Amino acid sequence: MYVNNVIEKIKAKHPGQKEFQQAVEEVLTSLAPAIQKDKKYQENAILERLVVPDRQIHFRVTWVDDSGCVQVNQGYRIEFNSAIGPYKGGLRFHPSVNESIIKFLGFEQIFKNSLTTLAMGGGKGGSDFDPKGKSDGEVMRFCQAFMNELYRHIGAHTDVPAGDIGVGGREIGYMFGQYRKLTNRFDGVLTGKGLSWGGSLVRPEATGYGCVYFAEEMLKERGESLSGKVCTISGSGNVAIYTAEKLYHLGAKPVSVSDSKGMIYDEAGIDVALLKELKEIKRVSLEEYAKAKPSAKYTKASDYKPGTNGVWSIPCFAAFPSATENELGLDDAKTLLQNGCKCVAEGANMPSTLQAMDLFLKAKICYGPAKAANAGGVAVSGLEMAQNASMRSWDFEMVDKTLHNIMESIFANASETAKEFGDPTNLVLGANIAGFRKVANAMIDQGVL
Known part of the structure; x- marks a missing residue:
């Protein structure tokens, strides 16, 4: 009540x-x-x-x-x-x-x-x-x-x-x-700065890498892995690009990306170097990707089935919604499950609607909610703050290892909390309660403010 x-x-x-x-x-x-x-x-x-x-x-x-x-x-x-x-x-x-x-x-x-x-x-x-x-x-x-x-x-x-x-x-x-x-x-007042003036290595990669690390942890608990699996990704910004890159590192094959105008399905696997050139340097539409890669099929957003996102119609083992809020609706969730999707890890902020989220939870697939799965970006921002405070820069391996450890810790915390409350596969429950209790207890300790 x-x-x-x-x-x-x-x-x-x-x-x-x-x-x-x-x-x-x-x-x-x-x-x-x-x-x-x-x-x-x-x-x-x-x-x-x-x-x-x-x-x-x-x-x-x-x-x-x-x-x-x-x-x-x-x-x-x-x-x-x-x-x-x-x-x-x-x-x-x-x-x-x-x-x-x-x-x-x-x-x-x-x-x-x-x-x-x-x-x-x-x-x-x-x-x-x-x-x-x-x-x-x-x-x-x-x-x-x-x-x-x-x-x-x-x-x-x-x-x-x-x-x-x-x-x-x-x-x-x-x-x-x-x-x-x-x-x-000259304060560490913004994160995501250039490397020569206070930025951190791994910051561009952090959200995408972290999301894949989180998916890896979810699957590991069930005796599964991403190796050899087909994965779909929405978006084509930093999160999507580096999700694709890390999936390749783990032996998976990402086959899709998207932008506001349409989507690419590349059965041979997304060409990360080409994607970086088009989106990070030239800042052009994904239509250019299809022109450069004969294996790729480009679909305009206007041709999607009404009320759906075309990316989620592609059969996959794992899906990584990495574009924007509410991009994955109930019909998309049904399609993903019907096509055999076993894992959804959210790289964007709240990309699944409440109805889609409920369906994933009922299906008991590996479902990593955004506040846990995409926390890698802000985690490395925090590491950038630490480097600024100490006036030192860490190497790529140190930052990446720390990020990996943080994502493992987030999963463990969410998983253990979900088990504590009798719903071991519900990481929405586990992540929300674990995050809440730390903040709420601090608020109580500090009095009525």
Whole structure:
């Protein structure tokens, strides 16, 4: 009753924020057994406090395009919870960005960061600015204008943003430069920086590598592996690219990637080097992939079956949704299971709808929810913060090994917690409760704030 009351209050108070409602419902519903087991969480109104951000910062971003025209965008930074460490979470630049999406991402970040074993709270930010089709000069001017407001609210021990969709090394560089100019400080205030000025090796690879490491752990517990298996991936950004790369390292064969315009199915296996060239350097459509590889078939998004994502129609052993939220719906989940999929590891943030998630859990396949499976990115961001604090750089092997250990630890924590509550295959339950208890206990220890 307590959990349902909090969920209903959120729905009534924020009727238009569907993404935020979805995140709250997914997390809080799975926390019910922990709330029932220990009354201190209800007595201290932890759920009511958790669902309300510490602060929400909305601001106007005004900049000038290459034609000399003034453009206006909306900026956000939502600092959700810092009970276990400074706010940590990415910045997303995409036309779909709104308050609901930033709140859902920030809320999820609380528990994801808690699971990493590192001292990081949860936050998220971004803008409805679209970097696609913009010149470097336009992106630079926008990033500088964005930082002109954001710098007041962040700091190495306060709030440490990173990248997300639409925010890569170029954007982080422009924002860090403006922060340094405005503050006259060289702080580890942003992660995802260039290697020569405070960045960490493995950061571009981290989310993709970590997601595959997590899938490996899920399968290992059941006596399975990825070796020799066909895998499907959605998306074609950092997460998708490095998921494909790590799958090859483990002997698997990734056969698909996608972008907003369509998808590639390459029965011979995705050419990672070509994908990097097209998406990291040229920033062009995947149509170009099909022109370069005769083995590849390109399908336009407009040709997908209505209400589905064409990537999930490809038979596979394991699926890695790595594009965006709610990209994998109930019909997609049914198709995956009918085609024999045994493992789903989420590289994107909340890519499966609640209905799809429920179906995977009922089928008892290996299902790695985003807050656990895609925590590798923020984990290596945390390692970048540690390197900045010590003014040292670690080599690739050290960072990758630490990432692997963290992902093993996340799986073990989620798995053991799921077993504690009598549902050993339910890593949604296990991850949510494990992440929640660490944060909730810290909130109780620190008093009513």
